[in-house]
Amino acid sequence: MLKRLLLLNGLAIFAVVCNHAAGFGQIGLFLWADSYRPVVSPDWSQLGTISHYFLLSIRQIATFCVPAFFFVSGFFVSYAALDKRKPLNWSFVWNRIIALIIPYLIWSVVLIGADLLEGNFHPPLEYPILLVTTGVVGPFWFIPALCYCYLISTILVRLVQWNWKLVLVITGLIQLIPVAIGWMGYAGLNYPWIGVLARFSPSWSPFQWIFFFTFGISAGFHIKGFMEWVLKYRVLLFALVLLFGLLNILESDYLLRSTLANWGAYNGTITYNLYATTFILWFMALTTIPFPKYLNQLGISSYGIYLLHYPFIAYTARAVHKIFPQLLAYPIVLVPLLVVVGLGIPLFIMIGVRISPVKQYYRYLFS
Numbered sequence: 001m002l003k004r005l006l007l008l009n010g011l012a013i014f015a016v017v018c019n020h021a022a023g024f025g026q027i028g029l030f031l032w033a034d035s036y037r038p039v040v041s042p043d044w045s046q047l048g049t050i051s052h053y054f055l056l057s058i059r060q061i062a063t064f065c066v067p068a069f070f071f072v073s074g075f076f077v078s079y080a081a082l083d084k085r086k087p088l089n090w091s092f093v094w095n096r097i098i099a100l101i102i103p104y105l106i107w108s109v110v111l112i113g114a115d116l117l118e119g120n121f122h123p124p125l126e127y128p129i130l131l132v133t134t135g136v137v138g139p140f141w142f143i144p145a146l147c148y149c150y151l152i153s154t155i156l157v158r159l160v161q162w163n164w165k166l167v168l169v170i171t172g173l174i175q176l177i178p179v180a181i182g183w184m185g186y187a188g189l190n191y192p193w194i195g196v197l198a199r200f201s202p203s204w205s206p207f208q209w210i211f212f213f214t215f216g217i218s219a220g221f222h223i224k225g226f227m228e229w230v231l232k233y234r235v236l237l238f239a240l241v242l243l244f245g246l247l248n249i250l251e252s253d254y255l256l257r258s259t260l261a262n263w264g265a266y267n268g269t270i271t272y273n274l275y276a277t278t279f280i281l282w283f284m285a286l287t288t289i290p291f292p293k294y295l296n297q298l299g300i301s302s303y304g305i306y307l308l309h310y311p312f313i314a315y316t317a318r319a320v321h322k323i324f325p326q327l328l329a330y331p332i333v334l335v336p337l338l339v340v341v342g343l344g345i346p347l348f349i350m351i352g353v354r355i356s357p358v359k360q361y362y363r364y365l366f367s
Contacts, residue, residue, distance in 0.1 A: 001227075004289070005072050007295045007296060007299060008284070009068070009298075009299035009302045010294070010297070010300075011283070012065040012068040012069055013065070013298050013299070013302040013306060014295070014343070015061075015062035015063075016065045016066075016139070017309050017313070017339050017342040017343050018062045018335070018339055019058070019062040020138070020139065020309065020310055020338075021058075021313055021335045022055045022056075022058040024313060024317040025335050026055050026059075028317065028320075028321065028329075028331070028334060029055065029328070029331065030042050030046065032328055035321055035325035037329070044260060051329075051331050053249075053253075054331055054335075056253055056256070060249045060252050060272075060275075061245060063275070064276045064280065066209070067209070067277070067280065068276070068283075069142070070149065070209045070212035070213045071215055071216040071219075071280050073146060073149065073213060074149075074156075074212070074213040074219075074220070075219060075220040077153050077156075077213075077216070078157075078160075078218075078219075078220025080092040087158060088158075093150050093153060093154065096150050097150050097151070100143055100303075100367065101143075101147065102367070103307055103366055104135075104140070104307065107307045108131060108135065108136045111136050111311060112136055114311070115136070131144075133202070134203070134204055135204075137311060138314070139310050140310075141203050142204075142306070144204045145206055145208065145209055148206040149213045152210075160214065160218050160221055167214055167218070168218055171210045171214045171215075172211045174210055174211070175207065175210055175211040175273065176270075176273075177207070178201040178207075178208055179269060179270055181201060211273075212277075215277070215280075227284070230281050230284050231285050233285070234282065234285035234286075237281050237282040237285055238282055240274075240278040241275065241279050244278055247271040247275075248269070248272050248275045250271075251271045298343075301366070303367045304350045304366030304367070305343065305346045305347065305350075307346075307366070308345070308346035308349060309342035309346050310342075312341050312345045313338045313341060313342045316341045317338060320334065350362075350366055353365060353366070
């Protein structure tokens, strides 16, 4: 089971890189279009084209990744609670948080330094706030969110031990609150209390992801029954993955077309949550998983890749924009290039550190 979880982690980090690579493909298609076509940016004329649906589909198919990370983390929490009748040991919680925070802070400082060299400044007091909320760059919000989940994990463990079914229902309803808030905003409902609720449910809040984390804890505590259930319904689960995956793409397409602002990933919609949930269940039911060796390696290196991939993808995309903007018109070429960069350079750096004289510091850099 632990090996299967590592493979899910590996597939999830691959999906993260694909998601962000396709995200920069969307930026090239819509926001940088004036660099290779005689148009005024933002240019939305490419909506409905093959390039648009290619990029949107990659992003939406990959969006199971963050829920998968929370599920796997929750599963390992259940393993740490060796005695299913006793509270989770706080030493495990603090060790996990420290293992996440040290590399996170180191690379955040590096990225802040790179930002300052480019002339991008924030008021000094903003940086501590960024570090405990959204992070200093793109996907870094995930680390505070996961740390907050670990902080409440002792409570969640006790609740799951008490009545796991009821807890899953309650956490599922909690996670639906941001979904409802989002759709009220899309519908043009501007009641003051909607804005207040929205501020209490940002992406870095544990309540955005509490169901998937609790789902992992519950599955870990009832592993035998869980595996029997997913194996029994694996064909149905595959059909639901296809259905909800398609609906997720269509819903995201609608949101992008109607708002010209939502880029089609992590919109927190119903179809997104259903797709992510059924994908995790289906993956756990697979009897044969392709490319296990490579997924295993990605799983082992997933946190380091997560910390490093986004800046390299961003710098590469910006270089293409400045030096060879014509490539932006061909996302089928651009996206694989950005994926190779997003995976290859972090793995190269991690291997280099592992075999270098400073290898004893590897865990502080990549955990």
